[in-house]
Amino acid sequence: MKDNPKIPESLYSTWTSTKVTICFLLLISFSYISYSLKYIHPYLCTQQSQSTHFQSQLSIPLYHQNPQIQKPEEPKTNISHIVFGIAASADLWPHRKNYIKLWWRPDQMRGNVWLDQPVKTEPKLDHTLLPKLRISGDTSGFKYRNPKGHHSAIRISRIVSESFRLGMENVRWFVLGDDDTFFVAENLVRVLQKYDHNQFYYVGGSSESHLQNIYFSYNMAYGGGGIAISYPLAKALEKMQDRCIQRYPGLYGSDDRLQACMAEIGVPLTKEKGFHQFDVHGSLFGLLAAHPVASLVSLHHLDVVEPIFPNMDRIHALERLKVPMQLDSAGLVQQSICYDINRSWTVSVSWGYAVQIFRGISSAREMELPARTFLNWYKKADHTAYPFNTRPVHRHRCQEPFVYYLSNAIYNTSTNQTVTEYVLYQTEKSECNWKMANPSRIHKIHVHKTPDPHLWDKSPRRNCCRILRPNSKKQKDTMVIEVGVCHEDEVVEVW
């Protein structure tokens, strides 16, 4: 290991004096803002801390310091404030509509599916389980010159404007997605609650492929992962989008066209790590087992990747994920890492999805990286083509993970805790000569966790897990784990 490079002391002092200068300049400019506004919100005034001289003198309304904080008098954003715009096509509709049914709640959600042409009359039940179907406006007058793409990109790009023109009331956000996007609605609401819907916001995520991001843009929200556009921004966009689209006939898709218009308006992408385009092939396991410390908002490319649980089809696999989602959506697929010290095992929990046991003690910095169970979107691209760090599935054959997939989830009303059960997925394992207990003797894992709907109201931090002592000899094949907020001074360490 190399020594940490020493930072010369002079650098520190330069930085400190720069900081003082910046603070001074900020002080002047904030004073000017609050003076010229002549408006200080009473609620915020009483909330102002009197602890420092600076703060009590400044009296800056909080939301001018941080535009992400909503004005306190407005009710919090909830699902009714969102209008979904789902891009679909008639030919894939009979199959893709089943993905929408998985997450759509007709009694609570508002939105439309935008199709290229009418679809055959659906069975009556369908009508009540899906958003309203609409046919997109005619786009034959728009130029499209990308040799690889499809003209329908223009139609799909205009969904946000067409949704706006419906003139629906009490709309704060338009959320765009594909017919193969699965939204975790509660978490979408949680993310949007952080932002002031009265301002211009363009929220979404990048691709998992560095090359895709270079080819399209790192500044672009990928449509399949979901794009949230605040109402006033949609209003501004609607006025210019048709002209804007005509300026970019060479672009490939709908989302790069949208980004081109955002660039003209001057609104950057607000990146949120829970929107998943999933431009990968193979198994999402590695990505879902080490999710970033951010709430899971969407899953996409459901037809491209393998089902998220083995031995079942894609729809049933997502249905399984819905059970823990309904019990504790904020905690869904959140990772926690702990050690079984007696047996020298590392345990990684992805709550509501899977648990892994590894022989040996691996550090948190290793375990928080997604294992490359997936392949790059560009099949020839190796691991240097992901815009985030990954790790191999195992570095030594003894460290092959023992994977336990969710099999059951309940809420125990006498303890107010969820109990999720995970069962070992039996696979061929390499021979291992390490002298330590073999995890294969554990067939089942029970995870106890108190639902924590306010998890994301706090600064992001991984939950902690603890291996509990089995309460009887009979349970030798079952490991019991507790997951929750970390105790004071609790960190992932062994020695």
Ligand SMILES: *[C@@H]1O[C@H](CO)[C@@H](O)[C@H](O)[C@H]1NC(C)=O
């Ligand atoms: C959502 O907020 C509105 C206020 O804007 C309120 O009237 C409505 O009851 C809320 N809906 C839900 C489902 O909480």
Ligand SMILES: *[C@@H]1O[C@H](CO)[C@@H](O)[C@H](O)[C@H]1NC(C)=O
């Ligand atoms: C709920 O918890 C109590 C107390 O630990 C336990 O006795 C009971 O068996 C649990 N119920 C279920 C359904 O797991």
Ligand SMILES: *[C@@H]1O[C@H](CO)[C@@H](O)[C@H](O)[C@H]1NC(C)=O
């Ligand atoms: C469970 O929740 C209920 C309602 O919030 C509360 O009255 C009860 O004391 C809780 N029980 C435990 C064991 O925490």
Ligand SMILES: *[C@@H]1O[C@H](CO)[C@@H](O)[C@H](O)[C@H]1NC(C)=O
């Ligand atoms: C580990 O071993 C110690 C000493 O034998 C025992 O007290 C403890 O309960 C064990 N821990 C677990 C999680 O089994």
